[in-house]
Amino acid sequence: MTIQSPDVLVIGAGTAGAAAAARLAEGGCSVVLADRRPAAMAGARWINAVPGWLFDKAAVARPAPPERVRAGNTHASVLTDNQGRFFSVVASDPGLHVDMVLLTQRLQQRAMDAGVTFLQGRVADIDLDPQSERLEGVTLALAKTHTATTIRPRLTVDASGAAATLRRRVPALADACPTPTPTDICLAAQYQHRITDPAGAQDFLAAHKASPGDNVTRMGPVGGYSILMINVSEDLTEVGVLSGSIPADGVPSGQAIVDRFCAQTPWLGQRLAGGQAPIPLGQPYTHITAEGVALVGNAANHVYALHGSGVGMGLIAARVLADAVTSARDPGDAHTLHHYAHRFLRTYGGRLAGSDLFRRYSQTQTRDEISSLLNSGLLGGPMLTAGLLQTPFDADLQSLITVAAGALRHPRLALGLAPTAARILRLQAAFTDYPAHPDPRALDAFDTRLARLRRF
Ligand SMILES: Cc1cc2nc3c(=O)[nH]c(=O)nc-3n(C[C@H](O)[C@H](O)[C@H](O)COP(=O)(O)OP(=O)(O)OC[C@H]3O[C@@H](n4cnc5c(N)ncnc54)[C@H](O)[C@@H]3O)c2cc1C
Structure with missing residues (x-):
């Protein structure tokens, strides 16, 4: 009742x-x-x-197979620019792949x-x-x-x-x-497909220096804020294809990017499961x-x-x-x-607000500008890992040296990024002052x- x-x-x-x-x-x-x-x-x-730590903080047990897919080994995230040139490998993929x-x-x-x-x-x-x-x-x-x-x-x-x-x-x-405006709405799509030609999938992975189970992520395939992520299963039987973008910026939706990749990839077979939805940014x-x-x-x-x-x-x-x-x-x-x-x-x-400010910055960048930024070294490995893990960036000496070296090589890019980076840090700090009482003033x-x- x-x-x-x-x-x-x-x-x-x-x-x-x-x-x-x-x-x-x-x-x-x-x-x-x-x-x-x-x-x-x-x-x-x-x-x-x-990322696993989010389950721990939420007091929700971490997923186990079959809810957790790709659970076999430690996998890498191979990050490439829109030309497929790879610029970074995050050795241990920080996200647990979860069947929602x-x-x-x-x-x-x-x-x-x-x-x-x-x-x-x-x-x-x-x-x-x-x-x-x-x-x-x-x-x-x-x-x-x-x-x-x-x-x-x-x-x-x-x-x-x-x-x-x-x-x-x-x-x-x-x-x-x-209500979020259309330029604050990401349209994302993710589908699982059968693999009809494992050798074709293996060739794809080899071209990206990746192994089965790794994420191969292309950043900025249609513009500053867009991704295409391919994840081939460890046994080469299935592949996950994910994409997201902001169509109000005049670019194809995540669904259209996924469909194009599928149409152009001969080793992909039947679509098994998945879906698309808007994500409010x-x-x-x-x-x-x-x-x-x-x-x-x-x-x-x-x-x-x-x-x-x-x-x-x-x-x-x-x-x-x-x-x-x-x-x-x-x-x-x-x-x-x-x-x-x-x-x-x-x-x-603070970290949600900071990540959104970087999202808005990336929306102002063309595919090629994002590619230059990614290849510049200005976003060092620890920064990328923090971004993937949804943790605040904890700047150690080595990563500061990496960023400084990138800035010396690419001063114009560094100058373009600096105001946004400074605002992100200030926004993160501002949220620690969120009022303790519901005082309207x-x-x-x-x-x-x-x-x-x-x-x-
Ligand atoms: C393709 C894709 C890939 C994504 N990948 C990731 C990822 O890798 N990692 C990640 O963290 N997030 C990812 N996201 C985002 C993530 O899926 C969402 O942030 C998350 O599912 C939101 O959960 P929620 O419970 O807030 O809302 P939802 O999952 O949207 O649930 C809302 C529920 O409310 C119900 N509802 C709506 N209106 C009404 C109503 N009027 N009356 C009654 N019920 C109603 C709906 O039916 C729905 O069941 C992805 C999103 C998409 C689209």
């Missing part, structure tokens, strides 16, 4: 929503989890790369085991308290019965991904969280809570924009939110929810400071 007045209603049963529902229920809350799709169809449908369908299923099962009720239904309407504007009720149009039901939780979590169904409807959040929102509601995952722009990665940060946000509210008398109270915003943004906001001052640093 559905609880009509649970402690928490979570909208969206993808990884962020399912993880939030599980941890909230494990902490003692009564939880209803709703998705417009059947539970088995919710969330991402492709293979994602997620299985990860989502595992998190949903954890939620059900903790007593969460699942409903298939889409948000049809919301009720706000006329005075306080607190979110008091959510009406769901139920898929199976074609009826509507109104749930009155104390806290509603918007984990509806790019749809951001509550963020767009709750006035306090809609005002503070502008942009700065992480600084207002991720309002009375009775909190945002997590893609709905909160918790995306590491440099490569459009949102799984790990969404899982961490789910944990931080659950831990902030489970022992509170009223989980939807604005002061309680602010603990979540403060803890998450103070720790992770302090939050306004914080936003004004960020706006200055973000200006391009």
Whole structure:
């Protein structure tokens, strides 16, 4: 039986929503989890790369096979420019390759085991308290019965991904969280294909000095912010093809880039699984809570924009939110929810914002400019690894020497990059001052400071 007045209603049963529902229920809350799709169809449908440390921080066990694919050996990431000239090899691929369908299923099962009720239904309407504007009720149009039901939780979590169904409807959040513009939307696609000619796949890998299981990543195939990543399985039977770009910049979408690669690659066979979707880029929102509601995952722009990665940060946000509210008398109270915003943004906001600033810089660069930058040595190995791992760049002496040597060889490139690099460092530092209390004046001052640093 559905609880009509649970402690928490979570909208969206993808990884962020399912993880939030599980941890909230494990902490003692009564939880209803709703998705417009059947539970088995919710969330991402492709293979994602997620650094292992993000699972640890989120208190989610690291994936094991078959959920973790390419688990056999330690693999490298071979990075090439748009001409296929390789400029860097990250010896140990920092991402675990995760079958997102299985990860989502595992998190949903954890939620059900903790007593969460699942409903298939889409948000049809919301009720706000006329005075306080607190979110008091959510009406769901139920898929199976074609009826509507109104749930009155104390806290509603918007984990509806790019749809951001509550963020767009709750006035306090809609005002503070502008919808990403088309130039802030990456269209990405990832598909698994059978390999029909293993010798052809081996030739491809040999041409890139790569081994089966390694990631071969072409940076900037159609413009500054675009990638094409090929991952051949260890047994040479399957290959993953991933691409992402920002079509509003006048370039082909990730799907079109994948399709072109597939059409031009004779050793590729039948398409087995995968999908495409928009990924919201942009700065992480600084207002991720309002009375009775909190945002997590893609709905909160918790995306590491440099490569459009949102799984790990969404899982961490789910944990931080659950831990902030489970022992509170009223989980939807604005002061309680602010603990979540403060803890998450103070720790992770700076690196998300910094990565987005570099994304915007890369969008201003042509394919050839990105190629020159990659080949210049200005982005040294440790910097690239930090970018792939989603960790802050910790400059040791050796990497500073590498960057300085690159700057001496390429002074014009270094001068072009320097202002963005300086802003990234200042943005990262600024988030450590995220206001500890939900004081509107302090939050306004914080936003004004960020706006200055973000200006391009
Ligand atoms: C091709 C591709 C490759 C990617 N690769 C990576 C990668 O390698 N690493 C990485 O970290 N990230 C990657 N990403 C991004 C990653 O997939 C997302 O950041 C992540 O899945 C977001 O999770 P989420 O739970 O916030 O939202 P979602 O997974 O989008 O889940 C949202 C859920 O909400 C439901 N919903 C929406 N609207 C409503 C409504 N009105 N009512 C009820 N339910 C609703 C949806 O049905 C959906 O199930 C990739 C994305 C794409 C498209």
